[in-house]
Amino acid sequence: MGLVVQKYGGSSVADAEGIKRVAKRIVEAKKNGHQVVVVVSAMGDTTDELIDLANEVTPVATGREFDMLLTAGERISMALLAMAIKTLGHEAQSFTGSQAGVITDSVHNKARIIDVTPGRIRAAVEAGNIAIVAGFQGVSQDSKDITTLGRGGSDTTAVALAAALEAEVCEIYTDVDGVFTADPRVVKKARKIDWISSGEMLELASSGSKVLLHRCVEYARRYNIPIHVRSSFSGLTGTWVSNEPRGDEPMEQALISGVAHDTSEAKVTIVGVPDKPGEAAKIFRSVADAEINIDMVVQNVSAASTGLTDISFTLPETDGKRAIEALNRQQADIGFASLRYDDRIAKISLVGAGMKTNPGVTATFFEALSNAGVNIELISTSEIRISVVTRQDDVNEAVRAVHTAFGLDSDSEEAVVYGGTGR
């Protein structure tokens, strides 16, 4: 039995009862013969409460001191968790990100992990203790200041520690049973996925699936760490995410892994752009300078008569205002006619490693949308993903239609073997 890293999110340790329940689960893994390293987030609403406090003393809480403040949250949960484990008769020690050797760059509030030197963690587990590590935090290499890793930071801490400690598996405990073929709140018949490749999981994560964040999956893929996403409440087997199928997976890969949707984006269309080299570069440079990440980009062929073309892109709705301002400032330089902004869109994505060898997938996808009366506004594809932009009001119906069309519904006797519906 090797070393496992377990990560528990804030909802799993929201109160004393939750902490005691998690402590029992950790002790079980230890009793099963594993060396156990646990990464824990701040309790329930702690982080929000700390942010509220910060907003009471300063208009814009940011930087070094904001990190110092927020890291108090995991300090509380990890110490309580260690106490709860000791109360069950097992030795546990808690470690801050700094003590655990999580070395980052100096970008406060969204630091990147540079290195992990978990000497103290290794010593603790080799002495037979359970090590509890604060998620979401590290220490900057240059200034030795405390940093936080930003969104999804605790998952990333867990995967990074798992990589540095050469763990067998990184278990991400959450409040759902795993990764589903679609959002179960939208698709009642969504099925839990038993195994999914890291590549597909990355596509799902960037397409709106919220169970695992892109960043954490990317890290796991790079260091070849299997992730097991599972519920801290149910104890059921969840979803395995790994680069290669594990021994007990079926030989044939599923055609389609799942359908993801995202209603948090907006669409910008730049109308009447001169169709000549350098125009697109100017547009996306001005957006990039405003530190806005864009998602889909679509440009159609220009109308030969005018020599003008339209360029559309999607971006987080929260960045919409800044993007429009940045583009308007450059209007004369770029030379476009006008801007259109639309935040009532949704993105629906079909992800599956099997689709690259099955040319009918796109057709089936579009047919399903068409049969449901859903209009397609933008299309973009990768090797294992097709995404379309539709009206936000249509999104739930569209997702359900696509889920059914690809035989993902759970009341199917078995997953539909591709071939009957399209090609």
Place this chain on the structure above:
Amino acid sequence: MGLVVQKYGGSSVADAEGIKRVAKRIVEAKKNGHQVVVVVSAMGDTTDELIDLANEVTPVATGREFDMLLTAGERISMALLAMAIKTLGHEAQSFTGSQAGVITDSVHNKARIIDVTPGRIRAAVEAGNIAIVAGFQGVSQDSKDITTLGRGGSDTTAVALAAALEAEVCEIYTDVDGVFTADPRVVKKARKIDWISSGEMLELASSGSKVLLHRCVEYARRYNIPIHVRSSFSGLTGTWVSNEPRGDEPMEQALISGVAHDTSEAKVTIVGVPDKPGEAAKIFRSVADAEINIDMVVQNVSAASTGLTDISFTLPETDGKRAIEALNRQQADIGFASLRYDDRIAKISLVGAGMKTNPGVTATFFEALSNAGVNIELISTSEIRISVVTRQDDVNEAVRAVHTAFGLDSDSEEAVVYGGTGR
């Protein structure tokens, strides 16, 4: 202008308003040309709330993890304070005890400071920044684990940093105006003391005065650091505590500095102890083995007829039960007749460096008590202190009577010059 260390207690930073008020005061000191290092406690009730959480997950919260938990409290207050200072346009950086170089032994929950290596603090203030340091916490020299300093820890942090940084003064900000000649809640006419020697302050602290703890004054005396105790609310000059009088103090030292009282002790009387060598040693060894600190010890001459004597001592009421149990277990070995336990006592102490050269002080003290109808049960003295034990019900009247007898009342035209009342 040199470096000042300012310490703010939990009541001064109980909420966002308090933090902003303290930030203004700190910035003022900075504007006056000082280098400023601030030591801050956890906000208001934070520590109690953390203790409550701990009690929900474990029956006895203690040790390493309890320290990890509690130190989250100062982390929150210091980060918020740094943010509030930045909002006022000044640079501030917060540091944990560990980052500030507060090195301790490994006794969790009541660690002692071994060394202070404030390299980062010095660098911060020399760069023109205000340094905010978490009180009450350090890092153990051996294990590099986070420790807490126990009761009065933040004051001790402040004095230790002041010593290591060779500060001009250590300002202890609190919710009272300074050290008074008696507890103002009991003696309406108590006067604020402008200056008191460290030696007298030590006696007051061990006699029930709660403004400064013994430990912090002891540290300041050893390293010759002047303390200025003052209110974070009023901004008035408070009480200076130092080894030697400061330049502007009157040449003649006051006869009596103040009257302290303490109702937190209990009295144990061991009746019928054989009056022979080794008996007292056996008694106090058994109490010491139970890790109980005793205060006054009194033994009268034995009655010649019986060869038996009685020994009384006082101790913290909270340790009473354990002391009685320890003594009872040793009854056969020690060979006493019986035990009496009394927790309805009070200790009243008169402190003043002038008393050692003024033999009438004791007489005046006892006359004042006698005139007030207060019976004396035990007496113990040091060079600059006389303490008596009385009934707890008499304590307020006794303190007032003594305060008046020594001319300490604030409506006196001037402090009574000793000589008229006793000798």
